[in-house]
Amino acid sequence: MPSTDTAPVAPKNAYYEIRALPGKGYGCIAIQNISRGTRILTDAPLLIVPMADYMKTDIELAFSSLASAQKALYFSLHSGHGQPASAWPSQIHPSVPARERQRIEEQHAARTGKEATLISIFQTNCMEMGAGAAVFPYAVRFNHSCNPNACFSWNAAIGKETIHTMRDIKEGEEVTISYVDMEHDKRLRAWELRHYGFVCDCPACGDEDDEKSFAFESAERRLQVQELDRETRLLRGFKLTEGAKQPAFANKLLKMAVLLQGEGCWDARLAGVFFDIALVCEYNGDYKMGVLAGEKALQIKRGCQGIDFPNFKRHAEAVERIKASRRREMGEAHGWKALDCSSS
Numbered sequence: 001m002p003s004t005d006t007a008p009v010a011p012k013n014a015y016y017e018i019r020a021l022p023g024k025g026y027g028c029i030a031i032q033n034i035s036r037g038t039r040i041l042t043d044a045p046l047l048i049v050p051m052a053d054y055m056k057t058d059i060e061l062a063f064s065s066l067a068s069a070q071k072a073l074y075f076s077l078h079s080g081h082g083q084p085a086s087a088w089p090s091q092i093h094p095s096v097p098a099r100e101r102q103r104i105e106e107q108h109a110a111r112t113g114k115e116a117t118l119i120s121i122f123q124t125n126c127m128e129m130g131a132g133a134a135v136f137p138y139a140v141r142f143n144h145s146c147n148p149n150a151c152f153s154w155n156a157a158i159g160k161e162t163i164h165t166m167r168d169i170k171e172g173e174e175v176t177i178s179y180v181d182m183e184h185d186k187r188l189r190a191w192e193l194r195h196y197g198f199v200c201d202c203p204a205c206g207d208e209d210d211e212k213s214f215a216f217e218s219a220e221r222r223l224q225v226q227e228l229d230r231e232t233r234l235l236r237g238f239k240l241t242e243g244a245k246q247p248a249f250a251n252k253l254l255k256m257a258v259l260l261q262g263e264g265c266w267d268a269r270l271a272g273v274f275f276d277i278a279l280v281c282e283y284n285g286d287y288k289m290g291v292l293a294g295e296k297a298l299q300i301k302r303g304c305q306g307i308d309f310p311n312f313k314r315h316a317e318a319v320e321r322i323k324a325s326r327r328r329e330m331g332e333a334h335g336w337k338a339l340d341c342s343s344s
């Protein structure tokens with residue numbers, strides 16, 4: 001439950017409002033139809049903890065520098081404390097180093113404690129931010145779905161967390177994000193979500209044995225994405241040119257893109273897959289496909305992160321380069337080169 005009884009209000013916006021939802025505390029409900037690719041929130045951090053493996057003292061230090069209104073705002077956020085200790089492992093293996101042991105004990109005490117604490121609120125609401133994590137006072141109000149209709153990103157260029165819609169959303173629908181990696185299977189997701197103190201009942205968490213269900217299809221897609229990701233991961237990034245030399249590589253990426261779209265994941269991962277397809281096509285001299293994939297990558301990236309996202313310009317420049325190669329190729333195919341007097 002939220003730590004205070006005062007209902008939170010979303011920043012003034014045309015897209016959604018925060019409402020109390022049965023069994024979920026508060027959540028964000030669309031107040032008009034929203035098209036895919038709409039930025040519905042930019043949110044500045046309230047409390048930043050600059051390391052991933054934070055200790056209680058790191059949160060205390062960050063909290064101590066807040067103004068009193070910010071402290072009150074922090075304590076108005078949802079807390080996942082009060083979980084039964086029996087639901088969690090009762091022992092820590094002796095091989096675990098002392099610092100990590102202390103960290104686990106602090107986290108456990110916060111989760112199972114009787115009251116909301118700095119840690120229990122941080123656990124429930126923090127989002128990755130650079131090398132650490134932060135609490136964003138409005139982004140925290142979005143509930144989870146394993147099959148979400150929106151996604152979040154830390155945009156370092158504007159210093160804000162953004163929420164973008166990944167699908168067309170109807171007025172009255174809840175806007176959700178995913179707290180977990182889409183590749184994870186139902187069991188792993190359920191374990192991860194236990195840390196937040198709830199059991200997910202989204203369509204992807206339905207009966208996976210029913211072959212006609214969304215959950216069945218979704219599980220199949222996730223499994224295939226996971227396999228394709230494993231097969232291609234080491235050949236992406238700075239090793240992409242090695243990947244490009246393998247005949248099946250681009251097809252694997254394309255398959256991954258189809259599966260992600262089937263799952264409704266119009267997010268940065270999908271944009272990244274299309275961008276890599278574009279670069280592979282460029283490397284292999286298939287500029288026509290390269291332009292198509294590159295434009296698709298930019299369209300998705302614009303929709304899920306925005307053109308002000310730090311690496312958007314770099315991606316757009318790469319796509320322009322592929323387009324220029326395609327134009328040259330077309331020119332040569334039409335004999336324009338022969339007409340170019342300046343080259344004689």
Ligand SMILES: C[S@@+](CC[C@H](N)C(=O)[O-])C[C@H]1O[C@@H](n2cnc3c(N)ncnc32)[C@H](O)[C@@H]1O
Nearest residue numbers: 024025026078080125140141142143144196198
């Ligand atoms: C980041 S907060 C989300 C906003 C929160 N509902 C609130 O009232 O402020 C995370 C908490 O919301 C609740 N929650 C999020 N997604 C949920 C879901 N799909 N089903 C039930 N509870 C959910 C859980 O209590 C979780 O610990």
